[in-house]
Amino acid sequence: MTTARTLDSKQQAIVDAAQVAVQSRGYWATVAGRIRDDKVTIVCGLVVLLIVFSAVFADLIALADPYKASMLKRLAEIGAPGYPLGADEMGRDMMTRLLYGGRLSLFMGISPIVIALAIGGTLGLVAGFLGGRVNMLIMRLMDVFYAFPSVLLAVAISGALGAGIGNAIVSLTLVFIPPITRVTESVTTQVRSLDYVEAARASGAGSLTIIRVHVLSNVLGPVFIYATSLISVSIILASGLSFLGLGTEPPEPEWGLMLNTLRQSIYVNPWVAALPGVMIFFTSLSFNLLSDGLRGAMDVRL
């Protein structure tokens, strides 16, 4: 101990430089590198992109008018001339309706999550950071919503408000606020007690700065990932509401509603009747796996 007391600084620098020769790649480069090695995530990401793309550009891709019915072509088989995916019970082109239906299904699936993320995220952040009575008030209020199964709650609220896209979105938002609040709250409480928050306070940061800079940035990642995993649930719930006649109304094309109206034809033409369900399944599965992959790739600490 006594002999090595005066490591001169040059010597020291050489030792240190040799020890840590890792070139910093930057955060996003690391994330991109991880995703590149993960085939499932890439495929799911492409599927999601394809679905979103085809929904947005439905009027460019679609061959026919989604509302144009034809008595003759009712329940046409898949592959019938002019009807690549068959026709529904009114003789409307299935492919066109599936493309257009994606618009509403995605919109009704994603917008409640976005709104719930804003509201629930704020509530959870406030509850987690302030703690004490505020926390208790907010979290117990959320528990009230938790008492109902989410499907039942969505149906009950939609039923009370009446059918319609707006009301369905309101009810779904209410369903998703509690879980998002809860996750945000727990992550915030965790982050709040970490040393770097105290270190920030020790170097003179005020509460607002700490929330804005340190808490928010560390909470946003996990909460955002959690919210994307809810999109799949939300799409299913939204379709469910439409299926029950509480969401979109005919003749609007929407996957859940289409599933409902084709229900009676399941014995006549099961393949066509199942198509909207297949779309819902693939969309929600892809969103789910994608969010899983992102969660793994975006964690800086791994």
Place this chain on the structure above:
Amino acid sequence: MTAPAVAEPVVRAEDVAVSFVGRDATVNAVNGVSFTLDPGEVLCILGESGSGKSVTLRALMRLLPFRRARLSGRIEIAGLDVMAMSDRALADLRGTEVGMIFQEPMVAFDPVYTVGRQITETIVRHEGVSQEQARRRALDLLDRVRIPSPERRLRAYPHELSGGMRQRAMIALALSCQPSLLLADEPTTALDATVQIQILLLLRELQREFGMAVIFVTHDVGVAVEIADRIAVMYGGRFVETGPVREIMRNPRHPYTQGLLASTVHSASRGQTLEAIPGSPPDMTRLPPGCAFAPRCRFAEPGCETPPAAIQLSPHHMVRCIRAT
């Protein structure tokens, strides 16, 4: 010490007490700590875990959870009354007059920002300089704490640095606004032995360079000897013995200090049995009314039932033990 009496002390703490009020019990973590610290002086608070050393350190900046912690006494830093400060004034004090480094350099940095960003953020916050100026300062700081290729480290995320490197960066952060007082909470405990000594030497060097006063908390006698001018031995939330490092080492008067020194491994002690202090640290929810160390003390006598007064053996050597007279 021989510091001229004219210098205003950086820290003046009088009868500082901290207790944590819980639902079931009140933990009396610090029970009346008084000391002064002159500019450029290094005070080492030595004690077992749970003796209240870290809490004392945090109390100086009022960095305790305000809901549960009860803080009393008088604290002055650089002539300012800390106890009377508003939150705003406290935030201004922290980081400018007082810097702090932590035990775990791993978790003391926010993982989602680069090291450089966290240092410049502090500089901009306190001095209102431009980003570019702050960046230059940060670069200079990293250079001063001997971080090789600082340019690259500024853009690195905390997890990309090694433990020792991270602790160096932490020191740079604490020094970013040239504080007159540095609080160090076991900054070397989480590091390898070889890195420990490097960090200690660096701290000592920077302390001289900046002329800072340092309060250094540790449980390691070896570390204390290495860095301190003055040692305060803490037990049961009180300073049981304080004095210049040389005097404490040569002539420890409190049985606890003696036990602490005897239980430290020296190079000469091979083959000898180490003396351990029997028992475990006191339960801070139920401290004995008298001397807190009495239950573990070999020399305990009936007189230990009353709180021992502080006895000045010399102007700078204080001990709280009735046997010292």
